[in-house]
């Protein structure tokens with residue numbers, strides 16, 4: 527696994543890095559459970575492969591949001607937070623954003639505000655997310671027609 531560490535951010539990239547995902551979560555982040563935020567497309571095209579790689583080594587809850595830029599909004603953040611409440615998420619759990627830039631931005635924003643902040647990991651599934659959104663060090667949502675106007679900078683961002 528190749529690894530670059532810039533300050534508190536870590537970016538992992540290699541063909542089979544998901545095989546080491548469960549060990550990374552348990553040993554480095556010391557979490558026993560993950561919440562996967564995905565959208566209707568990444569849940570169909572990417573989640574099965576993710577689950578196959580991770581196996582049953584770690585408990586998984588799925589939070590599926592609607593796909594598309596129009597859903598990068600407060601309503602989606604409310605939905606994600608309601609799901610975290612429903613499953614009694616703690617700050618020791620980890621949010622895993624499996625999807626494109628919208629999933630990374632919305633899931634990251636929810637992680638930033640829920641219980642004053644949870645760890646999160648982006649697993650980008652579009653080119654845009656791979657080269658920018660997942661590693662850009664920012665999250666956010668659109669509001670009142672303004673693009674990513676509610677946003678924040680990330681200081682700890684492990685990426686796969």
Ligand SMILES: NC(=O)c1ccc[n+]([C@@H]2O[C@H](COP(=O)([O-])OP(=O)(O)OC[C@H]3O[C@@H](n4cnc5c(N)ncnc54)[C@H](O)[C@@H]3O)[C@@H](O)[C@H]2O)c1
Nearest residue numbers: 567571593594626627628629651652654655658659662664
């Ligand atoms: N935070 C940042 O630094 C940063 C940087 C650049 C862009 N962004 C944000 O990223 C967003 C754009 O990202 P995007 O282009 O990935 O859009 P997106 O997340 O909407 O994804 C595009 C489409 O591809 C689908 N998709 C995702 N993965 C797929 C897969 N593996 N197979 C098939 N379909 C898949 C999605 O469901 C969606 O319909 C914008 O909201 C932009 O503001 C953020």
